Amino acid sequence: MITKIQGIFTPNVVPFHQDHRINEGELRRYVSWLIAKGVTGLYPNGSTGEFIRLSFEQRIRVVEIIADEVRGRVPILAGAAEPNIDLVLEACRRFADLGCRAVSVTGPYYFKVSQQSIEHYFRALAAQSPIDILLYNIPQFSNEIGLEVVKRLAADCPRIVGIKDSSRDMPRFMDTLNEVKPLRPDFSCLIGCEEILLPVLMMGGDGGTIATSGVVPEAVMKLYDRFLNGDIAEAKRIQFKLLEVIKTMFAAGNFPEGFREGVNLRGFDTGRGPQPMSPHEREHFNAIRGKLACLLAECGYAEAARECELFRSTRLAETRMSVPDVDAIVAEVLKRLTA
Amino acid sequence: MITKIQGIFTPNVVPFHQDHRINEGELRRYVSWLIAKGVTGLYPNGSTGEFIRLSFEQRIRVVEIIADEVRGRVPILAGAAEPNIDLVLEACRRFADLGCRAVSVTGPYYFKVSQQSIEHYFRALAAQSPIDILLYNIPQFSNEIGLEVVKRLAADCPRIVGIKDSSRDMPRFMDTLNEVKPLRPDFSCLIGCEEILLPVLMMGGDGGTIATSGVVPEAVMKLYDRFLNGDIAEAKRIQFKLLEVIKTMFAAGNFPEGFREGVNLRGFDTGRGPQPMSPHEREHFNAIRGKLACLLAECGYAEAARECELFRSTRLAETRMSVPDVDAIVAEVLKRLTA
Amino acid sequence: MITKIQGIFTPNVVPFHQDHRINEGELRRYVSWLIAKGVTGLYPNGSTGEFIRLSFEQRIRVVEIIADEVRGRVPILAGAAEPNIDLVLEACRRFADLGCRAVSVTGPYYFKVSQQSIEHYFRALAAQSPIDILLYNIPQFSNEIGLEVVKRLAADCPRIVGIKDSSRDMPRFMDTLNEVKPLRPDFSCLIGCEEILLPVLMMGGDGGTIATSGVVPEAVMKLYDRFLNGDIAEAKRIQFKLLEVIKTMFAAGNFPEGFREGVNLRGFDTGRGPQPMSPHEREHFNAIRGKLACLLAECGYAEAARECELFRSTRLAETRMSVPDVDAIVAEVLKRLTA
């Protein structure tokens, strides 16, 4: 019997070599680390995994590596948002063969597409897919999958087993719980918005795809565990504590760079993402990295401690440097005076 | 000692006579009914009160009537969003004289205004207002009051005692709780989004300005009471139950018409709002009214039961009518046959 | 016989005294100066006139002053966008009595309102207004008046005699010309977007409400005159030349402050607008003022020349100051050396 999708799934960043090839060794090491830290499952090819910036072959390869490394230890939800329905189905077949639990598919991106067309698209997918499908709602970046469409798909398509909602829209999530669950009690409602994981769980959500769980899996899994055990006070404390970490990673700009850096600070050679960063942004980014290192160090993650210290001493040095360097000036003046 | 603003405040709709004058009698009767039903306080001149469609004199008059009717039984938060700072301050003085607990002021509307300008605006208000101020964040309709601005105002301006956030943005509300409360433990964080009242309360919010509490105050106050008493299961049941009522009132279109109709169904002669409705919209609206009546009847509000029954029998009649009127056809055919 | 509305109408800024009262003297002097410079007509209570930040009485007063000063020399289009239909009609009656040519009315602002409701609203206005009406489309700030609505209103309502479109949407303006003119050849299509005045005229538009004509009426009227006389090359030269002035005024932020400053630089005591500006913005603003002064001086407007010179010398002084002040350092060092 296939069980409902529940818990915390980690949307992994992809580590790259300098020549832009996927760093398979680090990806494997990272994934096994995540499993050791207790995450419920993995979620490759999400937005955090920058699926949109990889080639089709790279997206398949990411899931191959992860499936091979995981070897059934935890379920995999594999992103299969491809440019057209033929390629989505091709990805579905591959991911089914690799033993993934389900695929996740966004609404079409780039062009604006009508709700009718989106519904028709998912019906066609559901009719032909050899693997369960999660609707992936992320209206910031692709066409919204409206709640009315979700309801009709949930009612009619057994292949569609849930929604991962990254819209950051809690009122909509409440309506989803209220209107879809009665139609399909097995329909999984996952949140893709780190800041509201706990309120979503408390209202009856089934879990989330939480990028922060790729950086501080200990904290996110503890929050989830405390929630499951009814220790709401401690779960709340952790949720609020996480907010600053989350905000800092988003403040890095150029999502998902802040999250990649968080993973790096936990000891993985993540390399650089496919979207180049300007030197000026790189500078801002390094300051964020320092701040993040100190946040992680404060949380007790030893890997980040050295980096934090380094950051603090550099800042001190910079502050000192900006104080007029009297010695140098004196030397210069004396030189002029004696010239 | 002045206490922190907490609980459920009802943003009242304004009943009108046919000639567009405020229906003072019904407004008084409505307000006293709300108090009898246990709402924490009143919130005139909010968006639900269509402050933007009233004249300055009407806005003042609404608060005068309510203050006179309330006579200190519950606190009043009075909307004082006026076209310019002189008029806001004039309203502040009037509402202070009337004994209101605080005023609520939106960011400037119509023009786009910078965050710096908004901060400067509220600082100027805070420096001169004789009454406490709530920031009213409603970016759908007026310039957003950014969280950074809120933090600086909270830190520097004792006159600014809280925020009423109607942005429907729960992640932002979480950040507000996390970043403002440590600076100002007395700073009140109220939500203005009915759908997420309970999650907000559970995460530490201080209450809300909840338009639905103007229609079914019994249910909203019971939710709040159950929350305060730790009966989360029942509070959740009520929150979810309310979602359909809320959705129906929004589905009426032309906010706040659905809420006005809800109040009407509870037995008040609300009249029609200042924004005219087209005949076609009126028709759609009547269907919504019927549905709302039945929802309220199901919840046990007897006033709505007759209306619901009427609605159901009309629908039946309409359905019947659309069945080909055999008698008429027979008559016609016979006429032709015998012609 | 009433003639079609055509030409360049100036949306005037309102000069204020320090105590926020309207500076009647300067307003009169400014209006007469505009007429002397040849503008086709005046357009008080537009967005440039910050109608939204004035009280109802102030809006009426602005038109009274202008009507009295103009004394029929040029036509007046008076903004009558008020919070509700009763107040719009009250303004219509007043402006009709003052001899205005027409009123201009935006779609409702603040709340989102359906197209049906907007159509119904303008039909109700058209049925009761004693004065011709221009639709004022400015979707940046108020509900859009969709083209389908414009077409039906133009076809059915003789009182509605034109549209002033500030949407900055040239494709829509093209469609308006193409679809409305055949229904109502007398329907006036005015543009409210300075940057595309000439293309609009060349495609058959009837003119514009051009805020820039309140700052450099000579240039805008010359552009219009050159266009009317078929000297497109010179009209183009002026249009392009104006772009930098326009951009500079918008770059001041807090619209319409840049335009107010432009009028000030032409020699009018405009005072400060009702929306306060933060000290930091004021600083940015002063730099913009300097740049604008130099642009105007280059165009030959002598009033701005002194200001430009002042600006340039200040900048020079600032640049000089930022060069390390070697003398001061030497003095300091010598003092230390000899200490």
Place this chain on the structure above:
Amino acid sequence: MITKIQGIFTPNVVPFHQDHRINEGELRRYVSWLIAKGVTGLYPNGSTGEFIRLSFEQRIRVVEIIADEVRGRVPILAGAAEPNIDLVLEACRRFADLGCRAVSVTGPYYFKVSQQSIEHYFRALAAQSPIDILLYNIPQFSNEIGLEVVKRLAADCPRIVGIKDSSRDMPRFMDTLNEVKPLRPDFSCLIGCEEILLPVLMMGGDGGTIATSGVVPEAVMKLYDRFLNGDIAEAKRIQFKLLEVIKTMFAAGNFPEGFREGVNLRGFDTGRGPQPMSPHEREHFNAIRGKLACLLAECGYAEAARECELFRSTRLAETRMSVPDVDAIVAEVLKRLTA
């Protein structure tokens, strides 16, 4: 010597077989037809060519076919917007080898990316591309390439030879002409908005990528020819005449389906696009197809005449059918009467 890019470039739709393979035969026939009709050049892999819905290999293949069919008769601007910079450069190399005149590259899509990052991205491209680059600004679907970035790129990167602006923002296009041309007189400013082709040409634009020229190349090329020959009146007549055709094709929904249907009506077997359409949309679409056929027939395109006639007679039949079928009713009634 390489000449500046000027004139009308046709963004072709891609014809497909029923099994979703590219219909090479029809693509060749279509392209040669366009050349015969006099279009300046071709623009494969634009939004009209649905580049986003093809695989990388298909995008390359489309240009291979077209380059082979064109054989240097007209210049080709080939869309090279790929998921990451390595793939863009790979496409650039292929298209350079195929003899294309230039490539066109959008800002990154899906994720929001900062202006700094966009600038850095295009600088990196320009440094390594073996072929000239056109910036493709289409903020509806991908990150806007801000004017400040365009200016810096134009000033510094000889490889970047122009912009194709599909933003529908004429004020911005005016500023582009005004601010970029003085820096780089050879910089080509093309419009990608059919409705404003003529105003853009009159103000100094270099031409456009005009999807409508793929449907009625005769009309668009005549407009351009009349403009070049100073017959503005006739050019205006054509521009306005085209507006209804354009609007009808957009009204089909699911861009670029309306344009695909237009090409089909001109006698090409375009097949169906990669994005499936719901049955309900298909119905709406067929009505649009009929309307479009009649518009084209009125313009004298004989291929569309039969389709138009068919459409008109079907509509008549439908209208007839909706009239109560008296005979059937009589039969039924008589049956009942005699039962």
